Amino acid sequence: MIGKHTKSILLENQDSFLIAAENVATVLCSHPAEHALLVLSKVGYNKIPVLDSSDRLVGLISLANIVDKMVDLNGFNSKVLDGLNVADVMEDKIPSLKPENDLEDALHLLVGVSFLPVVDENDIFKGIVTRKEVLKSVNHLVHEAEKRYEFIPKTDEIKEGINT
Amino acid sequence: MIGKHTKSILLENQDSFLIAAENVATVLCSHPAEHALLVLSKVGYNKIPVLDSSDRLVGLISLANIVDKMVDLNGFNSKVLDGLNVADVMEDKIPSLKPENDLEDALHLLVGVSFLPVVDENDIFKGIVTRKEVLKSVNHLVHEAEKRYEFIPKTDEIKEGINT
Incomplete structure (x- = not known):
């Protein structure tokens, strides 16, 4: 469990934790894979959320996912993408933050991934929480505490008192 | 300044902070750009250090750097890479950690970049410090403090005493 004073300082910047959906580049799962490649090469992010037509989160797609498909034994072949949709190339087993998750869950999950998509109870995409924003709060914490x-x-006596 | 107790807990895992050079995928600046594309698509990292033939750090190269070159007005064209070396595509104005830098510098710089190359006084590449490893220590800190x-x-009296 995160200590209450520690948590309170970390959460002083919580308004900036969530980058809202309208400020996050996304693609639709039904888009051509080459469209995702163009978006990714322009937005400056390596990986972006994939949504369905109802704004539900269905996966993530990265430059690496796409480029990996394009590399075959003969080298590099962009023709491989013809006919593939984003859904054919994306990762669909991805961690996300749900309404029941808290700061502790977010900090643990962010060890494994550079950002976490945030969804509501119906899986509607609400935005992302990034390592970058969390590290800003960490800087605040370690300087303020x-x-x-x-x-x-x-x-030991006090510790035991707390544990019982 | 980071408080001494805070710093001490953060640094308990410092041995795992540095991922040593021998465990980091790198490319030479004289390599063909297409070689870097193949390496990047295989290693699972979006960006890797670029070294010269004396193991000095000279830049970073990302999938985005390369794919961006390949996208022109007609779409996607891998022929553009022919004749280009890594040095022609890499970013060379990059932050790094030098022997005189400390934990505070690292935490600040990692807000802007997902990892930091570490060099010695002669710019020889020693390894990287990543947001991921630092977040492990942050989890340790917020649970232990x-x-x-x-x-x-x-x-206020104590605060003033400290500030004078």
Whole structure:
């Protein structure tokens, strides 16, 4: 469990944690794969969310996913993409943050991925939480914690009292 | 400045902060750009360090850097890469960690980039520090700090004493 003072400082910037859906580049799963390649090469992100026509999150697609498809034994062949849709190339087993998840879940999941899509209870895509924004809060935390609080080592007695 | 107790907990995992050069995929600046594309599509990283023949860090190259070159007004054209070397496509104005930098510098720089190349005083590439590894330490910090220490709010008097 994250300590309450620690959590409180970390969450002081929580408004900037979520990058809202309208500010995130996405593609539709029914789009041609080559369209995703063009979007990815222009937006400056390596991986973007894939939505269905009802704005539900269905996967993520990365430059690596697409380029990997294009590399065959003879080298590099962009013809391979002809006829493929985003749904054929995307990753669909992806972690996301749901309404029941909290800061602790987000911090754990972000060890494994550089950003987390956020969805509502109907899987509608709401935005992303990124390692970058969380690291801004971490910088805030590590600079503020000992300015605001005296850190007094707990004795074993106090620790036991807390654990019981 | 990062508080001393905070810093001490963050640095308990510092041995895992640096991913050593021998475990990092790199390319030579004199390699063909298409070679970098093949390496990047296989290693699972979006961006890798570029070295010269003396193991000095000279830049970073990403899938986006290469794909961006290949996209022209007519769509996607891999012929554009013919005759280009890694040095022609890489980014060469990149932040890195030098021997004089500390944890505070690393945490600040990692807000802007997903990993930092580490070099010695002669610019020889020693490895990378990643947001991922730092986030592992952050998880450790936020779970441990209030287990080990009682956080006692500082009065203004104490704060002033510290600042003078």
